[in-house]
Amino acid sequence: MANLNGRARRKNTYDAIVVGSGITGGIAAKELTEKGLKVLVLERGRMVRHLEDYPTATLDPWQTKYPQGQLPPDELAERYKVQRRTGYTMTEYTQHFFVRDDTNPYTETNRFDWIRGYHVGGRSLTWGRQSYRHSPIDFEANAREGIGVDWPIRYEDLAPWYDHVERFIGVSGQAEGLPQLPDGVYQPPMEMNCVEKAFKAKSEARFPERRITMGRTAHLTAPTEEQLSLGRTKCQYRNMCMRGCPFGGYYSSNSGGLVAAERTGNLVIRPNSIVTELIYDEKAGKASGVRILDATTRKDEEFHADVIFLCASALNSAWLMMNSTSSRFPNGFGNGSDQLGRNVMDHHLGVGASGEATDFADMYYSGRRPNGIYVPRFRNLGDAATKRSDYLRGFGYQGGASRAGWERDLRKAGRGFGADRKAALTQPGPWSMGLGGFGEILPYEDNRVTLNRDVKDEFGLPTLTMNVTIRENELAMRKDMQNAAAEMLEAAGFKNVRGYDNGFAPGLGIHEMGTARMGRDPKTSVLNAFNQVHECKNVYVTDGAAMTSASCVNPSLTYMALTARAADHAVKARKRGDL
Structure with a gap:
């Protein structure tokens, strides 16, 4: 035996x-x-x-x-x-x-x-x-602020391994030179549509510290030989x-x-x-x-x-x-x-703003891009200009602009039917744009x-x-997340701008x-x-x-x-x- x-x-x-x-x-x-x-x-x-x-x-x-x-x-x-x-x-x-x-x-x-x-x-x-590096300030924050425990590593310890992984998985993105969002090894970025480009130009003119870039995403735009040898190929913009x-x-x-x-x-x-x-x-x-x-x-x-x-x-x-x-x-x-x-911890979300664009009615876009724009963190970056007195850490925005498709108004009364309805749906709907915040949650021992x-x-x-909640720090941050998003859309000339906070329960960020x-x-x-x-x-x-x-x-x-x-x-x- x-x-x-x-x-x-x-x-x-x-x-x-x-x-x-x-x-x-x-x-x-x-x-x-x-x-x-x-x-x-x-x-x-x-x-x-x-x-x-x-x-x-x-x-x-x-x-x-x-x-x-x-x-x-x-x-x-x-x-x-x-x-x-x-x-x-x-x-x-x-x-x-x-x-x-x-x-x-x-x-x-x-x-x-x-x-x-x-x-x-x-x-x-x-x-x-979405594929972003943690920054030096992220690895240093706990020690600097006396929160939780100190990371046993720093950004420099992980930087070569970020390089290694990005080369293998393939990340498309745009280098921006921002210390709070370190650049990496990127394939060519996906392209912003016309409304997003206009938003970037006008919003950055009013808020130059709030950089707007294309989302850094693990989609191939220029596959390497290694990636092709695994049987992978370029993203087809199907968004499925x-x-x-x-x-x-x-x-x-x-x-x-x-x-x-x-x-x-x-x-x-x-x-x-x-x-x-x-x-x-x-x-x-x-x-x-x-x-x-x-x-x-x-x-x-x-x-x-x-x-x-x-x-x-x-x-x-x-x-x-x-x-x-x-x-x-x-x-x-x-x-x-x-x-x-x-x-x-998780990331809290479900808060931001949206607005309508009245220009570019004659413009559309090709394909169904599986990505959006990104606004890197611009609060509490270690200087007086970005410091907030009401909360620690910060947030970023993910979002984008699009035109309503054939699914629009499906449940709306008086939407019409028959040939007229079919003809109307062959044309794209109006442009709208949204910014949704992703905020940091502090590590609470309980x-x-x-x-x-x-x-x-x-x-x-x-x-x-599960016994997990968000606290006063996150609630204060959410107010700023909503207001700052609305500010940016209004500065860019969007109409009917509406801030929102739909509430949040931990787990929904799916970043446990x-x-x-x-x-x-x-x-x-x-x-x-x-x-x-x-x-x-x-x-x-x-x-x-x-x-x-x-x-x-x-x-x-x-x-x-x-x-x-x-x-x-x-x-x-x-x-x-x-x-």
């Missing part, structure tokens, strides 16, 4: 295990396999193969079961009560890339919108693709990205990282594998592997490796660590600091998730309880961060400067859980850069025998 067990363990042993296959799991798999390690990627959800498993990628509106692909209200209420909170994710085109809430419960002490998808590729198939892109025009694990990893011959992907526990070897003083529940057979199995990367997303990685207890870690894996599950063993999921596993933060001191943080668990150096956490502060920019590029850096460190440390 011992011999049989030994053979089984050898069969299930790899150099490295990566938990999760999304935006960071794909990068971890690529980096580790390209450096020669045999890697097992464990994904809790089903297999999704590039090209083969995008069933709605080319579906036309008239081919859907329901009008415009809108799911029936009763189905949304029964199966997708949380996923529908975005207002845009749950459609016939995309429902297969999001979880059913009735089988994936969690508890909301305060409202928390947990938007997620369990499948190979994870949310890399449905992410917003959340269905999965058969062209590989935008970056996903399925079209990029996992493809590169598979081509090394060093990768095994095991879908339907719910990692339930990290196995801690008391004698060796390190993690020896992971325990999984096979979602198909409902049987437990163990896999072993020298190196383990947690890339399951901030909340799921925290869940796994909290669910992994032992005599060494009675309160959760690596949780000697009691910071595991705390300091939950913004936390905890393990709930009383509420179980469909597999009988414990779930999470901070549950296993990096830091300099094991007493106040979970991870060190290389994303290693302070108390168990062969376990790395490189998804959003690692973030020490949030900045106000989309965080996925930073996750990927941290992952590539950590993978490089892990391979070298393993070779030295340090793990």
